[in-house]
Amino acid sequence: MKSPLRIAIAGLGTVGGGALRLLQRNADLVARRGGRPIVVTAVSSRDRKRDRGVDLGTVRWFDDAVAMAAASDIDVVVELIGGSEGIAAGTVRTALKSGKHVVTANKALLAHHGVELARLAEERGVALCFEAAVAGGIPILKALREGLAANQVGRIYGILNGTCNYILSTMRETGRDFQEVLGEAQRLGYAEADPSFDIDGIDAAHKLAILTSLAFGTEVDFKGVNVEGIRHVSALDIDFADELGYRIKLLGIARLTDHGVEQRVHPCMVPKGSPIAHVEGVFNAVVAEGDFSGRVMLEGRGAGAEPTASAVVADLIDIAAGRQSPGFGLPASALAASPAAPMSRHRGAYYVRLMVYDRPGVIADVAAALRDEQVSMEQMIQRGRAPGEAVPVVLTTHDTDEAAMRRALDRITALQTVLEPPRMIRVEDL
């Protein structure tokens, strides 16, 4: 067996602790699969005292992760600090510049600086691996980069944030409203005290930007992602979705269009019969549509110490075994700088819910607003009757342009009989 692969871990939080435990518990297996042992020679963490369930007695401690990344007796730096700038970025750049392989779970860093870092890694002939950055324990990056490498991908989409999926699943199962379920998720540890990163879709957008690059061979373009979160999804919408044959999921979706790369993260109506509709709770899933493979879906745990550690160590095993491929599937110089398609050019179907006064002529006014913007209605449902009071009216459209839909919604909002801004959720053809 060859000499050990010497690794340094920067950041010993949840994921770092999981990686340490995996490397200890499955050490023999890892060595057999990689053809050589993987040994933790150095770590860096703010808190030396915390019990991580692993003996770190023989390991060198660094207070400064960047200094560790420059140290001489290390083959791979594993960056598990997080954040797109600051120490994490400094650690990764220093490691690459000093000729070390890098494994990271840092989606924000990759979403913002992916191409730059990939270029740096290629210049030095080292690996930049980040399987753990997207969908935790699901080996989706390897699947896209290698397993489905022969395919032109037409579209890729997924449930990329377990917190949002847990909240939406629980809202559906219990009929409770968003704020109540969010509070419960926070108490259970499924949502952060400041949940905005998850529920406003930023986390999913980071992951989507990475997936898009791998799927289409384009430069990572986080700024090109159109993002809406799930704060405005109500119990009423979930109920109507069920009635119409849909479930509401926060999806990240990317495809190549005539207007450029369309990347969007927002709540979607997905048909109950589609495989992704059945992905519930904290589970993640990604679907890739290849021109030869057809629809391939990978489902599993998208977060947590152990699934993420599984992905981190898979990358280390690849490095140990000498299996190297460009992080984004192609050399950084070969990634296309495609323009981002603006959301106004999106074309698709829409669900719209209005609260209206239940009196004659309201439906006619709404229908006229849609007609005036050339939006073709598929169906309209008024639930219940309460003459002179507020009732919900729901409509769905045939495929239409987002710009036209938005103009129609402005017209509808201006109607005196419409009581609050319409709620719009896009319907996905999956």
Add this chain to the structure above:
Amino acid sequence: MKSPLRIAIAGLGTVGGGALRLLQRNADLVARRGGRPIVVTAVSSRDRKRDRGVDLGTVRWFDDAVAMAAASDIDVVVELIGGSEGIAAGTVRTALKSGKHVVTANKALLAHHGVELARLAEERGVALCFEAAVAGGIPILKALREGLAANQVGRIYGILNGTCNYILSTMRETGRDFQEVLGEAQRLGYAEADPSFDIDGIDAAHKLAILTSLAFGTEVDFKGVNVEGIRHVSALDIDFADELGYRIKLLGIARLTDHGVEQRVHPCMVPKGSPIAHVEGVFNAVVAEGDFSGRVMLEGRGAGAEPTASAVVADLIDIAAGRQSPGFGLPASALAASPAAPMSRHRGAYYVRLMVYDRPGVIADVAAALRDEQVSMEQMIQRGRAPGEAVPVVLTTHDTDEAAMRRALDRITALQTVLEPPRMIRVEDL
């Protein structure tokens, strides 16, 4: 860009034609992903005249695939002939012995001779790749071998035969019986004229034997697979399954037990809430349970020219890019020769359906037979009442030993009030 990878394709049937079309249509993409062009320099097929939608004018034709495998100007032999012996085996052995990489979709060959061929490949320092042999377009072998390489796999299971899944899905949707749906599947081309290979579980068993080796690091042991097909699944059982909260699927399942490697292919009752219950029609799916990753499921098209070609060319891209790993995840010499666990040692829950005379004392007799073999009943349902006539009675058990269950079934079969041999379907805890 490096010099082209020169490949020879043995067998230009459905899959061979698909591979040719893929290599032509996605040639640029394939070259970029693999870092060099992949060029078909030779082919071998019985039928030179058939139109495969691809110009083969400049390609060398061999009548003898084995002779082609020995030719000098070829880097990789792609074996798409099929069958565990004969020309396919000769072609693969000759290619490996003459120092060529081999890519094959031949599950029967791998199931019967996998270890021998892997050893041969290692001796010559060439790759033996067979992603296409299991679950077509789903990159499950790469996921197990590399993506989940850091995990001890506790159990692996899957829907590995699209024909069976189509038949069972259609029986459930239409309420029709096995023979009728099989006939329809044959007319639609989803089942062969001689369907026994599929519906008796042999095809799934070949694939399971390969998956087991990759998941557990054991030698491929096709003879160790316990196989039952779907001929005996009736519309009545599918109906009862629904009532009890299950769907019936033909699964291949493997796990390590105290008695050795348990491998089995048979119809299963799977809980409706489990992800694999929703995999319908011709789709395949494989679930791996890793100690760190948790449950990971991959779903997609398990057969057909295009999905299989996607897998074949992914292997070729790996070879072109110089990414090599042992076919079964470990060197052949490191694969464990674990004993096969006998089916009699299986432990699990059972569904049993009886046809009995509806008269007093029948249920007591059945319950006594179970008690005498220490089988603990979970529930019993008699459907309908028809005093003095035949009615179905269904029971489910708690976890019990297969040997005890079989003895209990023998006792039940011997009861005078039981009209036909009991139908037993194992209930899986997924």
